[in-house]
Amino acid sequence: METAVSNNETIVDALALRIRTYKKEHPNLSGAQIARRFNMTSSSLNRIENGDVRVPTIDQVLKVLRGTGASGDILKYLDANYPSIAETYREVYDTRNTEFISQDLECHLNDKDKFLIILLALTGDGTTREEVLCEFGRKGLSELEYLLEKGHLVEEDGVIGKGPKSLTAGLETLSNVLTYSIQECYKPQNILKKENVLLYRAIGVRDGVVAKRITAILNDAQVQLQELLDDPSNLGNHKVFYGLVTDSLLDDVPCSTEGGKYDA
Incomplete structure (x- = not known):
């Protein structure tokens, strides 16, 4: 059950406008393709666009903002326009030194065949092809190669890792990752x-x-x-x-x- 944003028609209207504007700016993308880019279902995206969601969750707010280009300054945007939602954001996420992972990579975190490879890359000193091959065999190595080829993970000097910032993902993704981690790693x-x-x-x-x-x-x-x-x-x-x-x-x-x- 996700943290809900207070019933504010202004943010509902703003989210709907951002979705409609994004669709006009990307006429070659279908609604389903846009939903996948936002890491949302088509039905959820359509309901927000049509104003059927009266009380959006913080996860829905963040997905639409990130999907429509506000990912670099979400907190600044919320502070300037919707301070009450910004307060909720701070309560849910650690904002001290945190940025969201890319939406494309977040989609793959919801894939049970890829999530653990991604976690290995994003924690500690990163991972290597040798570690992935040892732990997951050739199938895991193939998954890693796909993530590297698409630019979702970056390799430097044989190490697949991350930068100094702490990274996070949306609440729905965190729920899935926790479930997968217990199932696969406990x-x-x-x-x-x-x-x-x-x-x-x-x-x-x-x-x-x-x-x-x-x-x-x-x-x-x-x-x-x-x-x-x-x-x-x-x-x-x-x-x-x-x-x-x-x-x-x-x-x-x-x-x-x-x-x-x-x-x-």
């Missing part, structure tokens, strides 16, 4: 060695206050983790992942007792 046998952690609990609580306290505790944990990782002496090439997440099991929307919330 090793249950390491629990006894105390080398990993997997915690999950679903429980009923009395009100939204408890859920907010859970979120606050996780945010405090993130601050402590960031302080640990900001220390240059702790950085190296042992590549790990961690994730913090909590949300409601059900949407807080009314539903029909006869057929469920998705019935008309």
